[in-house]
Amino acid sequence: MFILVNLKAYDCDPVAIATAAAAVGDDADVRVAVAPQTADIARVAETGVETWAQHVDPVGHGSHTGSTLADSVVTAGAQGTLLNHSERRLRLADIDAGIRATERAGLDTIVCANDPKQIGAVTALSPDMVAVEPPELIGTGTPVSHADPEVVREAVSAADAVDSSIPVLCGAGISSGEDVTAAGELGSEGVLLASGVAKADDPRAALADLVTGL
Amino acid sequence: MFILVNLKAYDCDPVAIATAAAAVGDDADVRVAVAPQTADIARVAETGVETWAQHVDPVGHGSHTGSTLADSVVTAGAQGTLLNHSERRLRLADIDAGIRATERAGLDTIVCANDPKQIGAVTALSPDMVAVEPPELIGTGTPVSHADPEVVREAVSAADAVDSSIPVLCGAGISSGEDVTAAGELGSEGVLLASGVAKADDPRAALADLVTGL
Amino acid sequence: MFILVNLKAYDCDPVAIATAAAAVGDDADVRVAVAPQTADIARVAETGVETWAQHVDPVGHGSHTGSTLADSVVTAGAQGTLLNHSERRLRLADIDAGIRATERAGLDTIVCANDPKQIGAVTALSPDMVAVEPPELIGTGTPVSHADPEVVREAVSAADAVDSSIPVLCGAGISSGEDVTAAGELGSEGVLLASGVAKADDPRAALADLVTGL
Amino acid sequence: MFILVNLKAYDCDPVAIATAAAAVGDDADVRVAVAPQTADIARVAETGVETWAQHVDPVGHGSHTGSTLADSVVTAGAQGTLLNHSERRLRLADIDAGIRATERAGLDTIVCANDPKQIGAVTALSPDMVAVEPPELIGTGTPVSHADPEVVREAVSAADAVDSSIPVLCGAGISSGEDVTAAGELGSEGVLLASGVAKADDPRAALADLVTGL
Numbered sequence: 001m002f003i004l005v006n007l008k009a010y011d012c013d014p015v016a017i018a019t020a021a022a023a024v025g026d027d028a029d030v031r032v033a034v035a036p037q038t039a040d041i042a043r044v045a046e047t048g049v050e051t052w053a054q055h056v057d058p059v060g061h062g063s064h065t066g067s068t069l070a071d072s073v074v075t076a077g078a079q080g081t082l083l084n085h086s087e088r089r090l091r092l093a094d095i096d097a098g099i100r101a102t103e104r105a106g107l108d109t110i111v112c113a114n115d116p117k118q119i120g121a122v123t124a125l126s127p128d129m130v131a132v133e134p135p136e137l138i139g140t141g142t143p144v145s146h147a148d149p150e151v152v153r154e155a156v157s158a159a160d161a162v163d164s165s166i167p168v169l170c171g172a173g174i175s176s177g178e179d180v181t182a183a184g185e186l187g188s189e190g191v192l193l194a195s196g197v198a199k200a201d202d203p204r205a206a207l208a209d210l211v212t213g214l
Numbered sequence: 215m216f217i218l219v220n221l222k223a224y225d226c227d228p229v230a231i232a233t234a235a236a237a238v239g240d241d242a243d244v245r246v247a248v249a250p251q252t253a254d255i256a257r258v259a260e261t262g263v264e265t266w267a268q269h270v271d272p273v274g275h276g277s278h279t280g281s282t283l284a285d286s287v288v289t290a291g292a293q294g295t296l297l298n299h300s301e302r303r304l305r306l307a308d309i310d311a312g313i314r315a316t317e318r319a320g321l322d323t324i325v326c327a328n329d330p331k332q333i334g335a336v337t338a339l340s341p342d343m344v345a346v347e348p349p350e351l352i353g354t355g356t357p358v359s360h361a362d363p364e365v366v367r368e369a370v371s372a373a374d375a376v377d378s379s380i381p382v383l384c385g386a387g388i389s390s391g392e393d394v395t396a397a398g399e400l401g402s403e404g405v406l407l408a409s410g411v412a413k414a415d416d417p418r419a420a421l422a423d424l425v426t427g428l
Numbered sequence: 429m430f431i432l433v434n435l436k437a438y439d440c441d442p443v444a445i446a447t448a449a450a451a452v453g454d455d456a457d458v459r460v461a462v463a464p465q466t467a468d469i470a471r472v473a474e475t476g477v478e479t480w481a482q483h484v485d486p487v488g489h490g491s492h493t494g495s496t497l498a499d500s501v502v503t504a505g506a507q508g509t510l511l512n513h514s515e516r517r518l519r520l521a522d523i524d525a526g527i528r529a530t531e532r533a534g535l536d537t538i539v540c541a542n543d544p545k546q547i548g549a550v551t552a553l554s555p556d557m558v559a560v561e562p563p564e565l566i567g568t569g570t571p572v573s574h575a576d577p578e579v580v581r582e583a584v585s586a587a588d589a590v591d592s593s594i595p596v597l598c599g600a601g602i603s604s605g606e607d608v609t610a611a612g613e614l615g616s617e618g619v620l621l622a623s624g625v626a627k628a629d630d631p632r633a634a635l636a637d638l639v640t641g642l
Numbered sequence: 643m644f645i646l647v648n649l650k651a652y653d654c655d656p657v658a659i660a661t662a663a664a665a666v667g668d669d670a671d672v673r674v675a676v677a678p679q680t681a682d683i684a685r686v687a688e689t690g691v692e693t694w695a696q697h698v699d700p701v702g703h704g705s706h707t708g709s710t711l712a713d714s715v716v717t718a719g720a721q722g723t724l725l726n727h728s729e730r731r732l733r734l735a736d737i738d739a740g741i742r743a744t745e746r747a748g749l750d751t752i753v754c755a756n757d758p759k760q761i762g763a764v765t766a767l768s769p770d771m772v773a774v775e776p777p778e779l780i781g782t783g784t785p786v787s788h789a790d791p792e793v794v795r796e797a798v799s800a801a802d803a804v805d806s807s808i809p810v811l812c813g814a815g816i817s818s819g820e821d822v823t824a825a826g827e828l829g830s831e832g833v834l835l836a837s838g839v840a841k842a843d844d845p846r847a848a849l850a851d852l853v854t855g856l
Contacts, residue, residue, distance in 0.1 A: 009711040011703040037714035038680040039695075053681075055708030061653040063781055063836070066697030066730030068710075069651040072679035088708030089305045092298060096332050118310050120338035124376060125331055139705055162338060162376060194705070223497040225489040251500035252466040253481075267467075269494030275439040277567055277622070280483030280516030282496075283437040286465035302494030353491055408491070512734060519731045524760050545767055546738055552762035552804060590766060590804060 001180060001214055002129075002169065002190030004052060004110070005207070006035045006082070010198040014040045015047060017197060020204035022049035028211040031190075035082060038068050045077025053081035053107075055088050058097030060104065070105035080108030082192075084122065086135040092121075099127050110169060110192070115151060119168065120158035129167045130159055131192050137172035139195055144172040145182035156187035177212035184214075215394060215428055216343075216383065216404030218266060218324070219421070220249045220296065224412040228254045229261060231411060234418035236263035242425040245404075249296060252282055259291025267295035267321075269302050272311030274318065284319035294322030296406075298336065300349040306335075313341050324383060324406070330368035337376040344373055344382055345406050351386035353409055358386040359396035370401035391426035398428075429608060429642055430557075430597065430618030431460045432480060432538070433635070434510070435468075438626040442468045443475060445625060448632035450477035456639040459618075463510060466496050473505025481509035481535070483516050486525030488532065498533035508536030510620075512550065514563040520549075527555050538597060538620070543579060547596065548586035557595045558587055559620050565600035567623055572600040573610035584615035605640035612642075643822060643856055644771075644811065644832030646694060646752070647849070648677045648724070652840040656682045657689060659839060662846035664691035670853040673832075677724060680710055687719025695723035695749070697730050700739030702746065712747035722750030724834075726764065728777040734763075741769050752811060752834070757793060761810065762800035771809045772801055773834050779814035781837055786814040787824035798829035819854035826856075 005021055007014055014036040025032030033050035045051040057067035073081065083098045084090045090098065095111060102109050109127040113119045119132050132155035137144050145152060152170045159168045167189040174180065175196030183191050193210070200206035219235055221228055228250040239246030247264035259265040271281035287295065297312045298304045304312065309325060316323050323341040327333045333346050346369035351358050359366060366384045373382045381403040388394065389410030397405050407424070414420035433449055435442055442464040453460030461478035473479040485495035501509065511526045512518045518526065523539060530537050539555040541547045547560050560583035565572050573580060580598045587596045595617040602608065603624030611619050621638070628634035647663055649656055656678040667674030675692035687693040699709035715723065725740045726732045732740065737753060744751050751769040755761045761774050774797035779786050787794060794812045801810045809831040816822065817838030825833050835852070842848035 006707060009701060009703055009706040009709050009714070011713075037711055039683050039710065039714040039718040039720075041681050042684050059651060061651055064651040064729055065648055065724065065727040065836075067651050068681065069679055071653075072651070072681040076681040078681075082707065084306060085707040086307075087706055089307050091303045092306045092309060092332060092335060093300075093303050093328055095306060096328075096335075114307055114310075117339055118306060120376070121306060121310075121335040124334035124338055124372070158338070162334070194707075220493055223487060223489055223492040223495050223500070225499075251497055253469050253496070253500040253504040253506075255467050256470050273437060275437055278437040278515055279434060279510065279513040279622075281437050282467070283465055285439075286437070286467040290467040292467075296493065299493040301492055408493075514735075517733045517735050520726060520734045520737060520760060520763060521728075521731050521756055523734060524756075524763075542735055542738075546734060548766035548804070549734060549738075549763040552766055552800070553759055586766070590762070 001030060001184055003030060003032045003180065003210055004035060004190065004192050005033070005197045006054060006192055006194040007037065007198050008194050009037065012198045014044050017203045018044040018047040018049040020207055022047055024204065024207040024211060028214060030211045030214050032207065038073065041073055041076040041078050051078050053078045054085065055083065056081045056098060056102060056107070058094045058101050060101060070101045070107050074105050074107055078107060080110065083109055083111045083127070085112045086114060086133055086138060095122060096125050099125055116154035116158040119155040120162050123159040123162040123166050126163065127166065129169055131169035131171055133171040133192060140173045141175060142173045143179035143182070144170055144174065145179050145186055147173065149186055152183065152186040152188055177209050180210050181213035215398055216245045217394065217424055218247045218249060218404065218406050219411045220268060220406055220408040221251065221412050222408050223251065226412045228258050231417045232258040232261040232263040234421055236261055238418065238421040238425060242428060244425045244428050246421065252287065255287055255290040255292050265292050267292045268299065269297065270295045270312060270316060270321070272308040272315050274315060284315045284321050288319050288321055292321060294324065297323055297325045297341070299326045300328060300347055300352060309336060310339050313339055329365060330372040333369040333382065334372035334376050337373040337380050340377065341380065344380055345385055346382065347385040347406060354387045355389060356387045357393035357396070358384055358388065359393050359400055361387065363400055366397065366400040366402055391423050394424050395427035429458060429612055431458060431608065431638055432463060432618065432620050433461070433625045434463045434482060434620055434622040435465065435626050436622050437465065440626045442472050445631045446472040446475040446477040448635055450475055452632065452635040452639060456642060458639045458642050460635065466501060469501055469504040469506050479506050481506045482513065483511065484509045484526060484530060484535070486522040486529050488529060498529045498535050502533050502535055506535060508538065511537055511539045511555070513540045514542060514561055514566060523550060524553050527553055544582035544586040547583040548590050551587040551590040551594050554591065555594065557597055559597035559599055561599040561620060568601045569603060570601045571607035571610070572598055572602065573607050573614055575601065577614055580611065580614040580616055605637050608638050609641035643672065643826055645672060645674045645822065645852055646677060646832065646834050647675070647839045648696060648834055648836040649679065649840050650836050651679065654840045656686050659845045660686040660689040660691040662849055664689055666846065666849040666853060670856060672853045672856050674849065680715065683715055683718040683720050693720050695720045696727065697725065698723045698740060698744060698749070700736040700743050702743060712743045712749050716747050716749055720749060722752065725751055725753045727754045728756060728775055728780060737764060738767050741767055758796035758800040761797040762804050765801040765804040765808050768805065769808065771811055773811035773813055775813040775834060782815045783817060784815045785821035785824070786812055786816065787821050787828055789815065791828055794825065794828040794830055819851050822852050823855035
């Protein structure tokens with residue numbers, strides 16, 4: 001299982017969470033990554049944790065003021081990026097162009113989508129991974145793996161029908177090791193989570209709990 | 215073959231073109247439709263031609279000032295709508311929601327996309343038809359069926375791989391009956407065109423030429 | 429006072445409301461206009477009521493599939509258009525370009541904004557009128573003139589400081605003649621309203637109530 | 643005069659340019675700042691040069707995946723941010739909310755606009771500075787101060803008419819000390835430039851030339 005902790009724009013200490021994530025991942029031999037604000041990527045990457053961007057723009061070098069260039073996050077230490085998160089939905093053509101931009105820059109991608117149909121669609125664009133996150137469950141604390149297990153199973157089927165080589169992750173409401181295990185049993189090869197760690201009183205304990213069943 | 219004439223925001227006479235399209239389609243027993251400005255749908259539909267919208271918004275009834283509601287174009291006489299034209303690219307989630315909104319309203323959909331990969335993606339969303347239009351050829355007068363026949367063949371393959379029941383159309387640069395015939399030989403079940411008719415000195419003659427080979 | 433009834437994408441009978449609005453306006457000698465869906469402009473205008481669009485795009489004739497062209501709504505019978513409604517917020521450059529497009533097409537504009545600072549900003553773009561609508565009050569039934577009279581007074585001051593020739597309207601939560609009168613006492617030269625008429629059991633009675641104090 | 647070097651998404655060495663900018667600014671006693679990619683802010687700020695962001699999003703802490711939070715660029719070392727650059731045009735309501743977000747975070751703002759009317763509009767939103775940049779001259783090498791001096795004079799007048807306390811900068815095509823001096827003579831209190839430095843064979847020499855007349 002791959003655990004990606006999305007720090008969004010939360011009021012948290014990205015370096016402390018990154019340090020904890022690196023330690024917990026090493027101890028449990030689980031792949032754990034952290035996606036901080038773009039401006040924090042360099043100092044998060046310095047902790048040694050696998051570091052992801054939350055978004056990059058579908059552009060290459062050029063006159064693109066205010067865009068986040070894939071190459072710039074690679075230079076800062078990122079290994080991958082989310083694209084099309086439900087809080088940053090993109091036009092279809094820009095998801096496609098974004099995947100091409102990340103390929104040129106050597107950045108992995110997880111393309112998010114709301115439901116199985118959209119998972120089928122984004123799988124057709126050949127990203128590295130896809131992630132299903134029902135928007136109505138994001139931030140609720142009610143895990144998708146419990147509230148709507150069918151959406152995970154169907155997302156896995158929808159992706160498999162288009163390209164079975166692309167791993168499917170899931171997210172929304174995940175905060176415990178039990179949720180992670182349940183996600184895996186539904187066919188998910190990883191989870192995205194955010195507030196469960198970023199807003200936890202003790203992020204390290206929250207991370208340790210996540211990997212207990214793995 | 216299905217021929218859809220997109221009037222965009224061109225300075226043309228939509229009723230005259232619609233009247234010509236209805237006559238030419240009837241004479242040749244070819245399905246010909248016209249997609250005018252939203253405000254012109256009612257008077258275009260009154261000519262008896264099959265009428266399409268150029269875009270509807272992914273919403274139902276409610277507080278959506280400035281949106282084009284699928285039900286409102288149905289009431290005005292539209293039978294279908296384009297979605298995600300390269301001049302009106304949509305977010306993936308909105309293409310999906312737009313298809314659902316048109317289903318509820320009883321409106322057919324053609325979802326446009328730039329290339330075969332994106333055609334695979336939009337096919338996964340189960341629209342009624344899909345259309346591949348390389349943006350760089352739109353409005354050039356160089357037909358996609360001649361300039362880039364592989365993009366049409368590959369778009370047909372990409373759609374078939376996802377859902378072989380969904381017809382693939384093509385567009386960009388098409389203006390003659392030869393272009394339409396060539397498109398059909400590449401596996402396309404219809405064409406989108408615009409300036410070739412809307413900007414023609416004699417739209418009826420342009421339309422008559424389009425159907426000569428059918 | 430100018431009363432503009434915005435039908436949004438509500439499930440209502442635009443022709444019945446337009447007919448009632450024309451009759452009530454004539455009886456009371458009050459300027460009353462109706463802004464229906466774009467596809468309904470022609471049949472609303474045929475009732476004789478002053479007809480407005482809810483939005484037009486900042487473009488002229490050309491390759492703009494899915495845009496609403498100012499000229500097309502003029503041809504259908506519209507006299508003016510809203511721009512930048514809080515449900516259809518525009519980029520600053522597009523508000524400016526939209527005002528220029530409407531000027532060329534001979535269409536009046538009301539540019540909406542959320543608060544007095546933004547009213548000052550849009551007044552600087554020289555539209556025909558501006559309208560302040562606090563988004564948090566829209567659709568509540570709590571009239572801005574009662575809930576937040578200062579926002580109306582300050583919007584009038586902000587507009588006057590930039591260009592005192594441009595009338596200021598207000599909207600949000602307005603549903604009664606008392607609300608309209610109160611708006612006028614705060615310096616507003618008109619009101620925008622929507623659900624108070626469009627969702628009323630008896631739209632004509634709702635309209636008649638609106639003009640009682642004028 | 644304030645000289646802001648916008649590195650856009652150019653393929654350049656941000657640290658080398660920042661080091662040169664700091665040295666040239668110190669030598670000439672001129673305020674020179676550099677606006678790199680968000681991911682590069684921290685290492686640019688470490689050179690000691692005044693560092694700006696190219697854009698921040700109109701949000702505070704919270705669930706805003708993929709947004710650039712004003713606080714995060716402050717933490718990384720930024721002192722200010724551009725908003726509404728012509729390559730990243732924003733909705734009016736978001737310019738306003740962006741200015742409020744930067745105020746809370748302690749970040750200065752330069753709000754860009756295309757022409758004098760829009761300069762009047764953004765001045766009404768009370769940013770720290772405004773900058774007029776005719777989009778058609780950006781990247782041309784033809785300086786706005788030479789090609790269209792009236793647009794600079796009129797922008798200064800438009801801003802003054804709304805709030806004379808807000809400095810007006812200009813940009814587009816500026817690459818020499820002569821251009822900077824000319825801009826100052828037109829009433830501009832600073833310049834934005836980009837390719838003239840970022841794409842120069844010798845950025846330090848280009849910077850040194852810019853300050854020669856000051």
